[in-house]
Amino acid sequence: MTTPLDLAGQVVDLVRRLAGPGAEAEVSAEDAEHALTRFANSYIHQNVAERGTTVRLRLHLDGRTASGSSTVVGADGLRNLVERTVAAARNSPPDPEWPGLTPPTTPDGAGIWDEATAAASAGERAERVREFVDAAGGLEVAGYCRTGWREAAFANTAGHAVTGRVTEAAMEGIARCDGADGAARCGSVRLADLSGVVLGARAAVKARAGVAPVELPPGRYEVVLEPTAVADLLQNLAMYGFNGKAYNERRSFAEPGTEQFDRAVTLVDDALSAPALPFDAEGTPRAPHALVEHGVTTAVAHDRRTAARAGTTSTGHAVPDRAAAGAIPLHLGLLPAESPNGTTRASEVSGPVVDSDAAALVAGVRRGLLVTDFWYTRVLDPRSLVVTGLTRNGVWLIENGEVTTAVRNLRFTQSYPRALAPGAVLGVGRHATLQSWTFSDAWWSAPALRLASWNFTGGASG
Amino acid sequence: MTEFDAATAAVQAALDAGARYADARVMHRRYESMTARNGEIESVSQDESAGLGVRALVGSGWGFYAVPDLGGAAARAAGERAARIAAASGRVAGPGSSLLPVPASTGSWHSPCRIDPLSVPLADKGDLLVRATALSREHGADQAEGIYQIWDTRKWFVSSEGHRIDQHIRECGAGISATVIGDGETQRRSYPRYRGQYGTRGWELVEELDLTAHAARIAEEARELVTAPLCPAGETTLILGSEQMALQIHESVGHAIELDRILGWEAALAGTSWLDLRQLGTLRYGSELMNITIDPTIPGALGSFGFDDEGTPAVKRDAVREGRWVGTLAGRDSAAVAGLDYAGSVRSDGWARLPMVRMTNVGLEPGPHTLEEIIAATDDGILMDVNRSWSIDDRRLNFQFGCEIAWEVKNGRRGRMLRNPTYTGIGPLFWRSMDMLSSEIVVWGTPNCGKGQPTQIGHTGHPAAPARFTGVRVGVRG
Numbered sequence: 049m050t051t052p053l054d055l056a057g058q059v060v061d062l063v064r065r066l067a068g069p070g071a072e073a074e075v076s077a078e079d080a081e082h083a084l085t086r087f088a089n090s091y092i093h094q095n096v097a098e099r100g101t102t103v104r105l106r107l108h109l110d111g112r113t114a115s116g117s118s119t120v121v122g123a124d125g126l127r128n129l130v131e132r133t134v135a136a137a138r139n140s141p142p143d144p145e146w147p148g149l150t151p152p153t154t155p156d157g158a159g160i161w162d163e164a165t166a167a168a169s170a171g172e173r174a175e176r177v178r179e180f181v182d183a184a185g186g187l188e189v190a191g192y193c194r195t196g197w198r199e200a201a202f203a204n205t206a207g208h209a210v211t212g213r214v215t216e217a218a219m220e221g222i223a224r225c226d227g228a229d230g231a232a233r234c235g236s237v238r239l240a241d242l243s244g245v246v247l248g249a250r251a252a253v254k255a256r257a258g259v260a261p262v263e264l265p266p267g268r269y270e271v272v273l274e275p276t277a278v279a280d281l282l283q284n285l286a287m288y289g290f291n292g293k294a295y296n297e298r299r300s301f302a303e304p305g306t307e308q309f310d311r312a313v314t315l316v317d318d319a320l321s322a323p324a325l326p327f328d329a330e331g332t333p334r335a336p337h338a339l340v341e342h343g344v345t346t347a348v349a350h351d352r353r354t355a356a357r358a359g360t361t362s363t364g365h366a367v368p369d370r371a372a373a374g375a376i377p378l379h380l381g382l383l384p385a386e387s388p389n390g391t392t393r394a395s396e397v398s399g400p401v402v403d404s405d406a407a408a409l410v411a412g413v414r415r416g417l418l419v420t421d422f423w424y425t426r427v428l429d430p431r432s433l434v435v436t437g438l439t440r441n442g443v444w445l446i447e448n449g450e451v452t453t454a455v456r457n458l459r460f461t462q463s464y465p466r467a468l469a470p471g472a473v474l475g476v477g478r479h480a481t482l483q484s485w486t487f488s489d490a491w492w493s494a495p496a497l498r499l500a501s502w503n504f505t506g507g508a509s510g
Numbered sequence: 511m512t513e514f515d516a517a518t519a520a521v522q523a524a525l526d527a528g529a530r531y532a533d534a535r536v537m538h539r540r541y542e543s544m545t546a547r548n549g550e551i552e553s554v555s556q557d558e559s560a561g562l563g564v565r566a567l568v569g570s571g572w573g574f575y576a577v578p579d580l581g582g583a584a585a586r587a588a589g590e591r592a593a594r595i596a597a598a599s600g601r602v603a604g605p606g607s608s609l610l611p612v613p614a615s616t617g618s619w620h621s622p623c624r625i626d627p628l629s630v631p632l633a634d635k636g637d638l639l640v641r642a643t644a645l646s647r648e649h650g651a652d653q654a655e656g657i658y659q660i661w662d663t664r665k666w667f668v669s670s671e672g673h674r675i676d677q678h679i680r681e682c683g684a685g686i687s688a689t690v691i692g693d694g695e696t697q698r699r700s701y702p703r704y705r706g707q708y709g710t711r712g713w714e715l716v717e718e719l720d721l722t723a724h725a726a727r728i729a730e731e732a733r734e735l736v737t738a739p740l741c742p743a744g745e746t747t748l749i750l751g752s753e754q755m756a757l758q759i760h761e762s763v764g765h766a767i768e769l770d771r772i773l774g775w776e777a778a779l780a781g782t783s784w785l786d787l788r789q790l791g792t793l794r795y796g797s798e799l800m801n802i803t804i805d806p807t808i809p810g811a812l813g814s815f816g817f818d819d820e821g822t823p824a825v826k827r828d829a830v831r832e833g834r835w836v837g838t839l840a841g842r843d844s845a846a847v848a849g850l851d852y853a854g855s856v857r858s859d860g861w862a863r864l865p866m867v868r869m870t871n872v873g874l875e876p877g878p879h880t881l882e883e884i885i886a887a888t889d890d891g892i893l894m895d896v897n898r899s900w901s902i903d904d905r906r907l908n909f910q911f912g913c914e915i916a917w918e919v920k921n922g923r924r925g926r927m928l929r930n931p932t933y934t935g936i937g938p939l940f941w942r943s944m945d946m947l948s949s950e951i952v953v954w955g956t957p958n959c960g961k962g963q964p965t966q967i968g969h970t971g972h973p974a975a976p977a978r979f980t981g982v983r984v985g986v987r988g
Contacts, residue, residue: 083595086963088775091604095595096964098576098862100561115555119578125558132556139632141551141640170573170598177602190778192963222778229777297653298691372545372553372657426899428912428932429695434988436901436910436932457903459910459934461988505986506908506934 052077052201053211055103055121060203062130063107071134072108072149074204074330076368077101077121081166082196085173087221090181090189095170104329104368107133113143117369147352149206150362155326155333159214160237161197166215168195168239176219179244184223184252191221191251195239202331210331216323217242218484222441223251228261228454230254230400231421231441233276235484235491237323250402254420254442257400261454263507264445270416270474271502272409272446274402275481278494280422280437281464282380283485285315288430289465290339290347292354292365293374299430300348301465308345308465310473312385315340317349317365317377322482322491324379330366337363339377343470351375378485381493387478394479400444400451405477406496411449412475413498417458418444418451428461436461436505459506467499474498513538514676516585517668520564523589525670529566529596531609532589533669535819536562536580537861539661542628544635546656549644551636561861566592570607571599572843576862609842610853614672615823619816620679622809623712627660627682630713638721642686645725650733651688654725657706658684658716659957661969665819673821681812681969683708683955684716688729690736697735697929699728699914700896703753708955708969711810731915734927741916741931743985747888747978748933751881751895754913755874755974756954762937763795763802764872764970766906767829767837768855769844771867780961781904784937785835787848793835796941799877799977802830804839804855806870812955813872813971815857819865822854829872833942841867859966866962873973877947881976884946886922892984893917893924894931910934910986933984946978 055077063073083097103126104117114136118129173193181189199213219242220233232250234242273281294300301308309315319334320326327333330352338346350358351366354375365375384405394403401407401418410418425437436459443455466472477495484491511519517534524532538560545552561578562585573596577588639656646654660682667675685706689698698704701724709715750758770776771783785793806814806824817823820842829837840848841856844867858865885893899912916931917924951973959968 082964084964085599087602088777089604089773090602092571092599092602093604093775094574094864094866094963095572095599096574096576096864097591097595098563100576100578100862113554115553117555117557117559119559119561121578129558136554136556136632139636140554141633141636143551145550170595171601174598174601181602188774190774192778194963220778224777231778297689299653299689299696369555423904424901426901426912428899428930428988431691431696432694432988436899436912436986436988438901438903438908440904457908459901459903459908461910461986463988466988503988505988506910 052079052199053209056201056203059103059105059126059130060205062127063205066130067109067134072205074106074149075103076200076202076329077103078198078200080196080198083170083173084192084194085170085177086192087177088190092174092177103129105129105133107137108146109134109137111142112137112140113146114140145353145356147356149204150208150331151206152208153333155210156320156335157326159212159326160323161213162215162238165195165217165239166197172239176242176244180221180248183245183248187223187225187252187255189221189223189248193219200325202327204331208331210327212325212327214323214325219244219247221247221251223255225255226259228255228258229441230258231276233483235482254400258442258454261456263456266504266506268501268503270413271499272406272413272416272418273497274406274420275494275496276421277419278382278497279483279492280425282382282492282494284425284427284433284435284464286377286380288427288433290349291374291376292348292350292358294430295348296354296357301431301433302345302348304345304347306345307343307470309340309343309468310470311343312473312476313340313343313468314383315380316383317380319379322379328364328366329368330362332362332364332366334364349375349377378490381480382495384480384495385476385478400442405479409475409477409496409498410446410451413446414448416446417455418446433464434461435464456507458504460503461505462503467502472500474500511582513666514668514674516562516580517666519582519585520562520589521668521670523586524564524566524593527590527593529568529593531567531670532564534562534564535861536666537663539663539860540628542660544639544658546639546643548647548654549640551640559860562588563861564589564592565864566596567607568593568596569600570603571596573599574864607843608846610845612822612842615817615821616674619677621710621814623680625713627680627713628662642721642725645722646686646688646729649726649729650690651729652691653689654729656686667821669821675817675821677816679710679815680712681708681710682713682715684719684721686721686725688732690732692736697732699732701728703896708812708957709810710812710814735915735929738927738929741892741928741985745981745983747891747980748982748984749884749888749891749893749919749976749978751976752950752952752974753896753954754894755977756972757897757900757911759873759972759974760956760970761900761902762906762909764869767839768867769838769840769848772838773844773847779963784905784907791836794833795830795835795938796833797944798833799944799947800830800833800941801875802872803875804829804837804870804872808871808953808971811871811953811971812957812969813870818854819857820853825854827852839867839869857968859968863966868968869970871971871973874975876949876951876975879946879948880950881948884948884976884978885919885924887946888919888978889921891919892931893919907937909937930987932986933982934986935982940979943980944977945980948976951975
């Protein structure tokens with residue numbers, strides 16, 4: 049059986065033969081299987097799986113650079129990939145900012161692998177869906193359960209070669225009750241960590257508590273954001289704020305060395321704690337990377353190209369096929385407040401609040417809103433990171449430390465850094481939950497968060 | 511073994527494993543893209559992807575499996591695996607699934623292409639982006655960006671009902687943008703839209719765009735925007751240019767009329783729709799000027815094809831006629847559930863993805879006016895164009911969109927430039943306020959429409975023209 053490392057090595061050899069010893073090449077090969085069982089209207093309506101191998105090549109030849117990839121990985125396919133990438137490089141304009149190759153380096157570990165998750169069947173995923181449906185107690189539900197594994201290798205002509213493998217599993221769903229939706233989600237490297245019973249029950253409680261919402265006038269409200277909503281903050285901060293390319297181009301708000309956030313905010317990108325490979329698309333080993341420490345911006349994320357331009361070194365954040373998007377910390381986490389008893393998970397509570405962590409934050413609010421999810425958030429201006437979006441899957445009014453009534457969804461227009469600015473963070477949960485990003489392989493680690501002010505600019509009716 | 515042979519083997523294996531229906535698609539796609547920044551090439555990439563995806567219906571459960579191997583054994587194994595996955599779906603079974611009966615189509619189709627975009631020398635394509643971005647930079651852009659993308663896709667489709675179709679679709683397009691960094695914010699101008707205009711055409715589309723002719727203008731406009739007054743906040747008469755109208759149609763009509771959303775199949779992620787099938791044919795969606803068609807037959811438009819990915823031939827139909835909602839984007843399974851007698855809007859973004867309901871070309875028929883007539887007829891309003899941000903709720907009702915540029919309109923004339931223009935509203939109320947519509951249709955191509963799990967990126971087309979709306983809230987900001 050041909051391994052990803054075999055494939056990567058074959059391509060490096062082909063480059064040497066076809067492009068000569070002066071060519072610099074980096075090759076990644078990944079064999080993967082992903083499966084996703086999707087349900088809606090309380091039954092499985094889509095059930096998919098795919099198996100495939102992808103080889104990516106980036107080549108620097110005579111001062112010019114080109115990239116290519118292929119899923120056709122037989123001998124002819126690999127030769128074709130190398131030949132067309134060589135031809136593309138020779139026909140490309142000069143690349144004076146080529147940052148060179150990653151030197152031989154040893155990554156910290158090989159990724160987190162769970163054999164049972166790698167071998168998970170459609171039947172096992174369907175079983176968790178069955179649990180979710182049953183736990184919702186007759187409410188209509190929708191969502192998915194997915195499992196997958198990746199085995200990958202990276203090799204370059206500088207003699208650097210690394211391998212890694214990882215499994216992942218995630219489940220999320222909504223329950224629906226008289227026009228109100230409640231959501232629950234969970235991600236892990238192990239399918240065994242996912243319970244359809246817990247998630248279905250939680251979604252159902254939220255949905256039932258969301259019935260007959262009142263409409264509140266737009267304005268600034270104190271908020272408790274559940275981890276699911278905090279994940280959206282992390283996603284946008286990662287994409288636009290701590291992206292080394294955006295920083296180099298002065299499109300980011302980030303100013304290393306400056307106290308831009310509340311002292312309660314510490315942000316660390318840590319791929320090694322997530323279902324992620326231990327090296328990035330350029331073969332740079334990944335390691336925990338602090339971006340904000342106690343409110344002070346300390347760094348941004350770099351790949352080799354953005355690092356060279358900034359006069360520093362790569363932090364291991366090269367993203368496959370996304371050179372134009374920049375270097376993005378795709379495993380960003382907001383560090384939770386210290387847990388006095390060292391527990392690793394918040395406990396379940398009754399009512400619409402997700403867990404004991406969020407409940408503790410709610411208890412301190414005189415008047416504010418509890419928000420489950422943010423939805424369809426889009427950046428109005430990347431530099432100030434003003435974002436518009438909507439609440440989703442449950443909003444409630446908090447009065448004197450108690451959740452009192454469901455609220456209709458609201459639209460907001462809010463600068464994310466300003467919401468986290470010094471003095472603006474009134475509390476951080478003691479436990480973080482791992483969540484996968486809907487549209488990519490990113491994972492966010494987020495606790496609940498209490499913020500002094502959030503700018504809601506419209507109600508459900510406009 | 512030919513591609514048809516592989517697809518046929520997969521279908522037969524699924525049937526042998528217990529499926530009562532199966533179809534398979536072999537796809538081979540070559541993709542090329544280049545980006546440039548400030549007069550230098552930033553990235554060049556050429557990708558190739560090939561494989562087979564097979565869909566099986568066992569009882570009332572669906573299963574899909576995809577493999578990159580087109581050999582006979584692999585194809586048969588994929589068919590068997592799809593049937594096994596479909597059987598597992600039966601553990602949480604819904605109502606019996608069926609497919610809208612359609613005649614089994616056979617045929618070939620290819621998109622129009624005068625200049626094969628993959629045959630144009632890379633150096634020529636690179637020179638174009640370098641020249642355009644350098645020019646923008648010289649005229650004041652802090653960041654001048656350019657991009658082109660090319661997709662060359664061949665598909666072979668076979669079903670257990672006798673479909674046998676092959677298609678060759680070539681798509682390409684390009685665009686440039688200029689960003690100026692201001693004091694605490696950025697301003698961007700793009701031509702013809704951010705990340706480009708696309709179609710099912712050859713490189714002639716890119717040549718017609720004439721990027722370099724617009725490079726200086728967008729840089730100068732971006733710089734002017736930095737010091738322009740803010741778009742005022744309040745309620746006013748809003749005129750939208752055709753590019754922003756394409757976005758308005760895509761988000762507040764195109765997604766809303768997707769039948770899978772209406773049926774709740776996308777409830778957990780993309781969301782549902784405010785539309786209720788019981789109101790199909792009677793609901794007033796917009797003013798009588800609003801005529802929206804679903805038309806995959808428009809030559810060269812990005813959402814055009816000969817057959818959708820279930821083998822249904824491309825047909826034009828109405829979605830909104832004189833303001834009344836009359837049609838949906840449907841597939842054979844969703845149409846059967848909804849009791850509709852048409853399908854034809856199902857596509858997948860590659861061999862490894864399940865075909866699902868997607869927009870084709872969803873857009874406006876022309877109105878009776880011109881943009882200049884609309885401006886001349888407006889005493890007090892704002893003209894906005896070229897999308898910068900878009901956000902809409904999960905029922906496709908409450909939207910807030912931002913544009914790159916706006917101008918005051920006073921006493922029938924275009925006045926000073928305004929920065930950070932945004933507007934917000936509720937879809938049907940907004941469309942019902944449309945009181946003037948231009949005849950100047952442009953068919954915009956959107957190559958980045960995300961939907962589904964796992965995510966699929968759809969290519970959609972949108973005929974759009976400038977239009978006027980009354981009583982719109984503008985100038986929302988944080």
